[in-house]
Amino acid sequence: MPRVSRKQADLNRETIVDAATRLFRERGLHGISVVDVMAAAGLTHGGFYGHFESREALAQEASGRAFEQAAQRWLGRVAEQDSKDAARRAVVETYLSSESRDNPGDSCPVVAFAGDMCHEAAESGLRQTYLLGLNNLLDSLGSLLDAEDEAGKRQQALVQYSLMFGALMLSRATRGDPLSDEILEAARAVLTPSKQSDVRAEFSIPTGSPACL
Amino acid sequence: MPRVSRKQADLNRETIVDAATRLFRERGLHGISVVDVMAAAGLTHGGFYGHFESREALAQEASGRAFEQAAQRWLGRVAEQDSKDAARRAVVETYLSSESRDNPGDSCPVVAFAGDMCHEAAESGLRQTYLLGLNNLLDSLGSLLDAEDEAGKRQQALVQYSLMFGALMLSRATRGDPLSDEILEAARAVLTPSKQSDVRAEFSIPTGSPACL
DNA sequence: TGTACATCAGTGAACGCGCGTTCACTGATGTAC
DNA sequence: TGTACATCAGTGAACGCGCGTTCACTGATGTAC
Numbered sequence: 001m002p003r004v005s006r007k008q009a010d011l012n013r014e015t016i017v018d019a020a021t022r023l024f025r026e027r028g029l030h031g032i033s034v035v036d037v038m039a040a041a042g043l044t045h046g047g048f049y050g051h052f053e054s055r056e057a058l059a060q061e062a063s064g065r066a067f068e069q070a071a072q073r074w075l076g077r078v079a080e081q082d083s084k085d086a087a088r089r090a091v092v093e094t095y096l097s098s099e100s101r102d103n104p105g106d107s108c109p110v111v112a113f114a115g116d117m118c119h120e121a122a123e124s125g126l127r128q129t130y131l132l133g134l135n136n137l138l139d140s141l142g143s144l145l146d147a148e149d150e151a152g153k154r155q156q157a158l159v160q161y162s163l164m165f166g167a168l169m170l171s172r173a174t175r176g177d178p179l180s181d182e183i184l185e186a187a188r189a190v191l192t193p194s195k196q197s198d199v200r201a202e203f204s205i206p207t208g209s210p211a212c213l
Numbered sequence: 214m215p216r217v218s219r220k221q222a223d224l225n226r227e228t229i230v231d232a233a234t235r236l237f238r239e240r241g242l243h244g245i246s247v248v249d250v251m252a253a254a255g256l257t258h259g260g261f262y263g264h265f266e267s268r269e270a271l272a273q274e275a276s277g278r279a280f281e282q283a284a285q286r287w288l289g290r291v292a293e294q295d296s297k298d299a300a301r302r303a304v305v306e307t308y309l310s311s312e313s314r315d316n317p318g319d320s321c322p323v324v325a326f327a328g329d330m331c332h333e334a335a336e337s338g339l340r341q342t343y344l345l346g347l348n349n350l351l352d353s354l355g356s357l358l359d360a361e362d363e364a365g366k367r368q369q370a371l372v373q374y375s376l377m378f379g380a381l382m383l384s385r386a387t388r389g390d391p392l393s394d395e396i397l398e399a400a401r402a403v404l405t406p407s408k409q410s411d412v413r414a415e416f417s418i419p420t421g422s423p424a425c426l
Numbered sequence: 427t428g429t430a431c432a433t434c435a436g437t438g439a440a441c442g443c444g445c446g447t448t449c450a451c452t453g454a455t456g457t458a459c
Numbered sequence: 460t461g462t463a464c465a466t467c468a469g470t471g472a473a474c475g476c477g478c479g480t481t482c483a484c485t486g487a488t489g490t491a492c
């Protein structure tokens with residue numbers, strides 16, 4: 001039954017991009033085929049090039065959508081809270097949850113695409129999208145921090161985000177092993193301490209390392 | 214000129230594994246072909262299956278060797294220093310250097326394989342090797358830390374390593390952009406503060422976040 | 427030590443397979459009267 | 460509004476290509492005498 005209505009064709013295109021947005025995050029930018037994406041959208045592969053110029057073009061669009069989605073969720077989570085620190089804590093707790101770890105297709109594209117970006121050409125559009133999305137996230141996080149100056153805020157944002165990113169990525173890489181939960185918990189405890197005792201490492205002048213690390 | 218000596222054949226096998234150890238880290242576990250590896254070793258692809266049962270078997274062996282190499286370098290770096298904290302600082306500085314970022318083929322396999330591990334089956338031998346290597350690294354790092362108890366030491370090691378890992382991985386993913394250096398510097402400043410002023414974020418009770426983050 | 431022969435490390439053509447992409451075709455959609 | 464026809468979204472076969480893997484072959488190596 002070929003030739004659906006123009007409206008249905010537009011919906012189909014949306015469905016394809018949505019499926020790709022999820023599948024690329026789940027299996028990586030090289031982990032799914034055009035056939036896979038089209039099947040996930042309930043279509044056959046032949047119609048693909050009526051919607052997209054190439055597989056690469058879909059990856060580009062799906063990646064962009066993943067970053068938009070992630071930014072909206074992040075901002076939505078922030079808007080629910082009534083203080084900057086509560087917002088930061090909420091964001092961290094969502095980011096470092098086992099749900100987040102177990103649902104990469106619906107979660108942070110910075111983590112989902114990090115491995116692929118390491119092997120992506122610098123001029124690549126995917127790389128540009130990734131950088132834009134990451135910078136947005138860093139700015140969002142920075143705006144939730146209290147620091148004495150802008151440079152301090154920036155450093156805090158870079159370090160806190162690197163830790164969030166690292167912990168989520170490592171917990172995915174080790175998923176199924178007890179270490180996976182351990183990593184998430186340790187990072188959560190340090191980034192959202194409820195009691196002083198949660199952060200077990202006290203400030204230790206001798207080692208020169210800062211309180212929380 | 215086929216049929217080399219048995220000794221030369223053994224050397225060739227070593228060369229293949231060495232090339233694979235480097236190439237897999239540079240381009241990912243799915244980023245190079247059997248032809249690529251054999252060419253890098255100065256051979257043609259046909260002889261591959263005289264040395265290895267499958268591409269997967271080589272990946273397994275090359276991955277194991279990468280972890281051994283990394284552990285040796287880490288321990289060597291530690292042995293050069295005369296205090297635990299000096300050793301920890303030396304390790305961090307090496308880990309978070311631009312040399313480390315720019316030479317993935319010769320650097321930490323935890324970072325190099327993290328993206329691939331996220332899509333690897335839990336029972337996979339590669340996964341087991343990865344977990345073993347990561348746990349070894351965490352133990353090594355823990356032994357360099359001063360904490361009031363074992364749980365505190367473990368938490369510190371998990372958090373410090375997650376940050377090191379996250380910063381190196383993100384700096385690779387953003388390589389070529391100024392953000393890449395910024396990330397490395399911020400993580401280095403927090404993990405190896407030379408002066409109090411290097412850590413720009415002071416302890417801030419209002420935010421509830423710990424001193425360094 | 428020298429010779430004759432079996433072994434086998436490496437070669438390169440060939441295999442089947444899955445991939446991205448193209449294309450002739452179909453028949454419902456959309457349009458012109 | 461109804462009819463006739465052009466359009467074109469989706470189908471599925473087919474393409475070339477690179478991949479992992481196999482294999483007949485070669486000729487130096489290693490061994491038996």
